[in-house]
Amino acid sequence: MAGAHATQHPKLQHHFDNLDQQFEASALGMWLFLVTEILFFGGLFLAYLVYRIAYPEAFAEASHELDVVLGGVNTAVLIGSSLTMAMAVWSAQLGKRSGQMLFLALTIGLGLVFLGIKAVEYSHKFEHGLVPGPNFRFESARNPVPAQLFFSLYFVMTGIHALHMIVGIGIMTVLFVMAFKGRFTRAYHTPVEVSGLYWHFVDIVWIFLFPLLYLIDRHGPVGH
Amino acid sequence: MDTAATPHANYLTDGYGLKSWLLTKDHKRIGLLYLISVSAFFVLGAVFAGLIRLELMTPAGDLVESDVYNKIFTMHGVIMVFFFLIPAIPAVLGNFLVPLMIGAKDLAFPRLNLLSWYVYTIGGVFTLWALVNGGVDTGWTFYTPYSSAFSNSNVALVVVGIFINGFSSILTGLNFIVTIHKMRAPGMTWFRLPLFIWAHYATALIMVLGTPVIAITLVMVAAERLLHFGIFDPTLGGDPVLFQHLFWFYSHPAVYIMILPAMGVMSELVAAFSRKRIFGYEVVAFSSLAIAVVGFLVWGHHMFVSSQSVYAAMAFSLLSFLVAIPSAIKVFNWSATLFKGSISFDSPMVYVFGFIGLFLIGGLTGLFLAALAVDVHVHDTYFVVAHFHYIMVGGTIMMYLGGLHYWWPKIFGKLYHEGLARVSAVVIFIGFNLTFFPQFIVGYLGMPRRYHAYPPEFQLWNILSSAGAVMLAVGYAMPTFYLLYSLVKGKPAPANPWGAKGLEWETPSPPPTHNFDTTPVVTEPPYNYAK
Numbered sequence: 001m002a003g004a005h006a007t008q009h010p011k012l013q014h015h016f017d018n019l020d021q022q023f024e025a026s027a028l029g030m031w032l033f034l035v036t037e038i039l040f041f042g043g044l045f046l047a048y049l050v051y052r053i054a055y056p057e058a059f060a061e062a063s064h065e066l067d068v069v070l071g072g073v074n075t076a077v078l079i080g081s082s083l084t085m086a087m088a089v090w091s092a093q094l095g096k097r098s099g100q101m102l103f104l105a106l107t108i109g110l111g112l113v114f115l116g117i118k119a120v121e122y123s124h125k126f127e128h129g130l131v132p133g134p135n136f137r138f139e140s141a142r143n144p145v146p147a148q149l150f151f152s153l154y155f156v157m158t159g160i161h162a163l164h165m166i167v168g169i170g171i172m173t174v175l176f177v178m179a180f181k182g183r184f185t186r187a188y189h190t191p192v193e194v195s196g197l198y199w200h201f202v203d204i205v206w207i208f209l210f211p212l213l214y215l216i217d218r219h220g221p222v223g224h
Numbered sequence: 225m226d227t228a229a230t231p232h233a234n235y236l237t238d239g240y241g242l243k244s245w246l247l248t249k250d251h252k253r254i255g256l257l258y259l260i261s262v263s264a265f266f267v268l269g270a271v272f273a274g275l276i277r278l279e280l281m282t283p284a285g286d287l288v289e290s291d292v293y294n295k296i297f298t299m300h301g302v303i304m305v306f307f308f309l310i311p312a313i314p315a316v317l318g319n320f321l322v323p324l325m326i327g328a329k330d331l332a333f334p335r336l337n338l339l340s341w342y343v344y345t346i347g348g349v350f351t352l353w354a355l356v357n358g359g360v361d362t363g364w365t366f367y368t369p370y371s372s373a374f375s376n377s378n379v380a381l382v383v384v385g386i387f388i389n390g391f392s393s394i395l396t397g398l399n400f401i402v403t404i405h406k407m408r409a410p411g412m413t414w415f416r417l418p419l420f421i422w423a424h425y426a427t428a429l430i431m432v433l434g435t436p437v438i439a440i441t442l443v444m445v446a447a448e449r450l451l452h453f454g455i456f457d458p459t460l461g462g463d464p465v466l467f468q469h470l471f472w473f474y475s476h477p478a479v480y481i482m483i484l485p486a487m488g489v490m491s492e493l494v495a496a497f498s499r500k501r502i503f504g505y506e507v508v509a510f511s512s513l514a515i516a517v518v519g520f521l522v523w524g525h526h527m528f529v530s531s532q533s534v535y536a537a538m539a540f541s542l543l544s545f546l547v548a549i550p551s552a553i554k555v556f557n558w559s560a561t562l563f564k565g566s567i568s569f570d571s572p573m574v575y576v577f578g579f580i581g582l583f584l585i586g587g588l589t590g591l592f593l594a595a596l597a598v599d600v601h602v603h604d605t606y607f608v609v610a611h612f613h614y615i616m617v618g619g620t621i622m623m624y625l626g627g628l629h630y631w632w633p634k635i636f637g638k639l640y641h642e643g644l645a646r647v648s649a650v651v652i653f654i655g656f657n658l659t660f661f662p663q664f665i666v667g668y669l670g671m672p673r674r675y676h677a678y679p680p681e682f683q684l685w686n687i688l689s690s691a692g693a694v695m696l697a698v699g700y701a702m703p704t705f706y707l708l709y710s711l712v713k714g715k716p717a718p719a720n721p722w723g724a725k726g727l728e729w730e731t732p733s734p735p736p737t738h739n740f741d742t743t744p745v746v747t748e749p750p751y752n753y754a755k
């Protein structure tokens with residue numbers, strides 16, 4: 001086996017036999033991590049479900065306070081970033097350095113746009129006293145108590161999602177630097193591929209959050 | 225084995241400075257880092273247990289105020305559950321042995337493995353900070369709304385500490401699953417894996433699937449305390465019972481994070497010291513997975529008196545009976561393995577018999593508690609306390625120590641005093657029963673848990689229990705001394721001191737840094753003993 005070691009790829013860690021095994025291990029590891037993420041967000045979705053069933057009217061009324069246009073634009077932005085991420089992975093598979101850098105930069109840019117719009121939405125909530133706590137004041141006070149619960153869930157769910165976006169942008173920045181240094185080749189691009197899985201996952205979480213928080217019951221019988 | 229005579233380079237001699245330990249990526253060294261931290265937390269948790277038993281010597285609450293007592297039992301529970309029992313076997317023995325047993329050079333993600341130890345340590349620091357800052361008084365279960373809205377103690381700090389610590393569990397589990405899938409040596413098929421590996425695979429599944437749920441639950445509690453988000457606060461429309469559902473969705477399976485690895489150790493020891501293949505190997509392997517799966521469906525048995533619907537309670541009761549079946553299968557198969565085996569009574573085997581006795585009592589009283597009517601009677605009494613200590617202490621710690629004795633010569637390359645080891649195993653067994661069996665009786669008579677005072681008629685049982693605790697302390701102190709002494713003066717251990725089967729015994733003691741000089745090729749079934 002001495003000969004095999006002499007020709008070993010520089011990115012192959014000592015405890016793996018070959019790059020394929022190393023890639024498969026990393027990919028499986030990321031899929032498992034995403035499973036833990038599903039259960040992590042699952043606790044929040046369960047809480048949302050329980051309270052939505054308990055207080056349907058209050059939730060419908062409170063969801064009218066969210067800005068559907070900004071939320072919709074953000075959904076489009078994130079779906080766009082998933083496309084650029086997929087293109088970045090594709091460029092990495094082909095070993096195209098300029099493509100990797102372009103698409104990673106676009107992904108980072110779209111991620112920042114999303115966070116910017118989210119920040120605007122949050123500041124509106126602060127202005128209108130829709131942040132749970134002592135300063136909470138819900139204007140059409142038909143269901144003030146459960147409405148506060150809706151906003152608690154809104155802030156925890158979108159806040160944790162935004163935190164995942166920030167982590168994702170950090171990862172993409174590291175990848176961008178690595179791509180700039182020409183680290184990814186046809187033979188070795190595991191970090192791009194695995195980080196892509198993470199980015200798509202964070203997008204998918206938003207795809208669930210958007211209808212649950214912004215859309216359901218918007219045109220239902222209550223709240224008119 | 226002549227390998228012991230000539231000293232060889234091994235993972236212990238590969239670098240001596242502090243840095244070579246704190247920045248190590250070697251799973252064996254990380255296992256030892258965990259051994260040290262986990263042992264420190266065990267001692268701390270035991271000190272709190274000692275204070276509890278001291279207070280309960282007399283019926284009057286005369287040693288400490290009730291507030292202080294609340295903090296003492298909370299710290300005992302938090303430390304023992306999250307910082308000792310959950311990491312003990314997987315993070316120490318599992319870390320050391322999983323790659324060795326499957327013929328790998330390391331775990332799949334060595335850096336994540338080291339990170340998991342740091343995460344554990346940081347979580348521990350937060351918890352100790354809370355302790356120094358005045359402690360926490362909610363009980364280890366953090367029930368809302370007391371924890372979220374009323375308690376004036378350091379709930380947020382401890383909750384953050386446990387949240388952080390959870391990631392060490394997730395990282396360990398993730399590492400085990402990927403390693404077992406992708407890193408097995410040539411010829412190491414799934415049905416040639418030692419049962420220790422199957423047990424750790426099942427444990428890792430629970431770590432990966434359950435831990436995130438407690439993490440998000442604690443985030444919600446912290447958000448409620450720090451930001452006044454009322455997710456569990458009834459005055460804000462929240463439901464405190466939702467917390468219990470989420471908490472027990474993790475915390476019941478957490479019991480299996482503690483006991484499944486212990487069962488894995490059991491299988492190794494039973495086979496090695498009866499010189500037989502484990503009876504019904506496949507069934508034992510799959511029963512671990514069955515426990516992991518069904519264990520996720522029984523959480524409601526903690527909530528029979530928490531406003532749960534009676535139909536839900538009946539379903540949870542039935543499922544709780546069901547989850548006992550795979551555990552019982554294991555006990556029957558171990559017994560069948562012992563039958564007509566060439567049994568030797570080396571010290572790990574003494575722990576095996578201790579485990580069977582204690583786990584049997586713990587498991588059978590679990591059936592009492594799964595029955596709705598009985599549970600309503602003994603809910604929140606010492607009967608429950610005794611039951612889960614029989615499983616967690618009688619089961620997990622017996623096998624943690626049994627495994628530590630079995631693999632000690634492999635880990636450190638030294639032999640300990642066998643006579644003292646057998647004596648201490650017996651002392652622990654007797655001390656344990658003396659401590660906890662009276663609690664079944666006094667609990668059934670109606671003594672509630674978590675009070676520092678009690679009616680005088682319960683005193684006899686409590687004195688017996690406290691006396692047992694002293695004996696237990698002696699039993700735990702003994703291995704500390706003779707095991708540490710063996711590091712200094714112990715005879716060097718051969719590669720395979722027990723004459724056992726398994727890849728870990730085919731490499732020198734202690735193993736070289738990369739585990740095997742040449743990658744092993746597996747050609748035979750596990751536990752391939754002569755008979």
Ligand SMILES: [Cu+2]
Pocket residue numbers: 475476479522523525526
């Ligand atoms: Cu349980």
